[in-house]
Amino acid sequence: MVRKTKEEAQATRNQLLDAAARLFCEQGVASSSLHEIAEAAGLTRGAIYWHFENKGDLLTALWERVALPMQQAFDEVAQQQAMDPLARIQRKACWVAECIETNEPVRMLMTILMLRCEFTQELESTRGHFLRVREDCLTQMAEEVRLAMQAGQLDPAQDNEKIAVGLFGLVDGLCFHWLIAPGRFQIASVTRLSVSAYLAGFKP
Amino acid sequence: MVRKTKEEAQATRNQLLDAAARLFCEQGVASSSLHEIAEAAGLTRGAIYWHFENKGDLLTALWERVALPMQQAFDEVAQQQAMDPLARIQRKACWVAECIETNEPVRMLMTILMLRCEFTQELESTRGHFLRVREDCLTQMAEEVRLAMQAGQLDPAQDNEKIAVGLFGLVDGLCFHWLIAPGRFQIASVTRLSVSAYLAGFKP
DNA sequence: ATTTACATACATACAAGGATGTATGTATAG
DNA sequence: CTATACATACATCCTTGTATGTATGTAAAT
Known part of the structure; x- marks a missing residue:
């Protein structure tokens, strides 16, 4: 056979x-x-x-199998031109939290990446992937923030990149805590609340 | 010898x-x-x-050697009765970020815990420690938030626990990103900015 | 329509190198 | 003299990588 x-x-x-x-x-x-x-x-x-090729390659393949469709879905959310910039930012940030809760493959991959693997020399390529995707998302997000500033929804005196970095930290940090202490809190609702408060703090 | x-x-x-x-x-x-x-x-x-006893015990000892004095310093910050509740919250949140940047043992331990170890069965006791300390800090922080609400600095209609959870996510998430992409951003300034915006978003 | 030839998709076998835990040795502080 | 604070030696178990075996799909030749 x-x-x-x-x-x-x-x-x-x-x-x-x-x-x-x-x-x-x-x-x-x-x-x-x-x-x-x-x-x-x-x-x-x-x-x-x-x-x-080896275990590292296996993990990279695992990551690609989940991340590629996820990236596409993320971009689709970004294309929602019906929403205003600020609503799009909020939607994208919360979408990640929702994914982790509802999509088991995504949850498993994030668990592996955040809690079950060591980013050492062997997984350098995986870490590279991770950083590149993160950088892309960050660039997109910073651009959205800039648009929100132009639209008068956020304070234009602020640094749009810093705002995007903070937003990423907020979302990923909540994911991290939720994954390490499962069931400790409702990630979807806390993320919605936190993100909207965070963004409200940058209003003009 | x-x-x-x-x-x-x-x-x-x-x-x-x-x-x-x-x-x-x-x-x-x-x-x-x-x-x-x-x-x-x-x-x-x-x-x-x-x-x-073994490698797990070694890591636990490593964690205790750094975490114990850190916990004390954290509590000292909490005792600063001169500040108002909101200022104390801000101070404590930013203090972690400052520690990671300036205190090498702390930075190394956080790097190990967040990026260089797998929270599996073998390190269950380490994870237990981690969760317990986190739970204590969270309780303290939620209490501070409640005080800030009483003082009229934060919206009393909100859930103080959720606010504390979000704050923890924000700080730890920024630490995570800063550790995995070293030098990508200034953690101290971004944390100050993000935390104050986050808290501002919960003002009455 | 067979046969031939080769690439594919695995299974099996082999060699080498650790890693862990424990048992034992040993010199010295108390 | 005894417990301490290690060093050394030993046995066992894995794990990885690779080399080889093998049966079958597939395409071309006849």
């Missing part, structure tokens, strides 16, 4: 990613051996080494 | 903690073997196993 069709091979790859996500999430990246992952997927390490 | 005095033994223990902090920070907790740590401290694994 070898040499399957391309579709079956893709299914195998997804099985491996699913198993890796579950094990990484449960017991951490370092503590999950490739043998365990393969076994959890009902396969052997040979399958892993066929589809991926 | 064995059987040293108690002071010398304590110094040995500190050497081990110093070496562990450095290695954990540089290459992560999981990637740092006890042999490496002992070697970096100019000792052997025997010394580690004499002073600590």
